[in-house]
Amino acid sequence: MNYRQWMATSALLAGLITGAGALAAAPGPTDPTQDRLMVSAGFLNGHPDLRFRLLGLEKHKAGDREGAFRFFQYASQYADKPSQAMVAEMLWNGTGTAQDRALAYAWMDLAAERGYEGFVELRERYWSQLDPAQRERAIAEGQALYARYGDAAAKPRIAAVLRRERKGTTGSRTGAVGSLRIVVMGPAGPEEIDGSKFYDERYWNPAKYQAWHDSVWMKPRIATVDVGNVQQVKPLDKASRIPEVAPVPNLPEPDAGTEMPTLEPATDKP
Template sequence: MITAGFLSGHPDLRFRLLGIEKRDAGKMEQAFGFFQRAGFYADKPSQAMVAEMLWNGTGTPVDRALAYAWMDLAAERGYEGFLDLRERYWSALTPAERERALQEGPAIYARFGDAAARPRIDTALRRERRQATGSRTGMSGNLRIMVPGPAGPMVIDGSKFYDDRYWDPVQYQAWQDSVWAKPKVARVDVGEATQIKEETERRTRIDAGRPQVDAPEPKTADEQPRLDSGKP
């Protein structure tokens, strides 16, 4: 019950967990859908899973250009593992696939990027916190809340149920960043890496001149190719 109560206020974690369960059960199409739903609530690991499933054709047809667009989205906050995967993807794309990836990016960012998705998870956190009942000091320390993490399930002591890091949107984001900034991320085989003209290559994918939105800044913006400009 306590785990269900926690996850009801964290749809990002709930849908990620459901995606993992369906994937482990071999129900790949359902897993793909749940990872997308988690991504709708700004869950970067789930957005990366969508990318990998598109890249490998797991539960969905292979679409490497779209896979890059999703991995670029997963790397939006500068998480190291996703940045690395994004660059591996880009190195393996054909020129035509790169062009299409840049075309697909803006629509994906418009729906799943932090500017659109962060308000959804923030609202869910605040709503569930207001509705929570029971003692804030009487939660048993013997209970454990299991949530999916980069190296397997993470255990949250039941006595920490009401800790601000899990309910305050700003602190919750900081907690997520601390978990995923340098995660152990499985890597896909994308073939031989090729030398990229780093500065030129990056600048061709950086948002230039697009009106800025009020959203959290990525941690490594100068190393992050953005697709929300809609321009190469």
């Protein structure tokens, strides 16, 4: 990977990390992926977008680029725009997969579907570097991607998982979640989580869950990079170039086994 490629990927990864930090700093519920007990209680089983994105980041950090590429694709199936952007960047640079810049553009257009500014900027940088033949293929490839991974297909997919896992865990006998106590085994023995924390609507209501993500990623701190020089670009048209297509909602769930992210212990140090 050359210097330009390294800087661009580093900027995107920094945006992913900043996004996670912003979730933790936002008013209201903290980032559940930073809570050891929440994760131990099975929170990520009901949130495959977060589970697979975190696994992708861990694989990338460990140098397993092929594994990272696979997990980012898994997360993309569940409407995770940051993971779609990472798939695009890895295709653009040929990291963990063969380089394919037309297909990379299609993935970044997909990541920018909701108008997230950082991903729109990256999409436009890609477009400016494609030749006419690549642009034509990017539009064609993008239609197939949108059918499988666009919000029209992927949002119902993650919504179905959220509803299924929430119902499957609480059952019909628990009553209000505020009276539910979830017991998990910690290092010193059994520990409890308040049900109102685990089942906060921000995490399980499909519309509120997407709004929670949007609040972080609409203006992520992702720089536009040009040979090491960070530049701010003027406001861009957020509209996709790829024609609207009919969604393909039913895809097989990824066969990822039981692998879970190895989360680092939380710390109070800055």
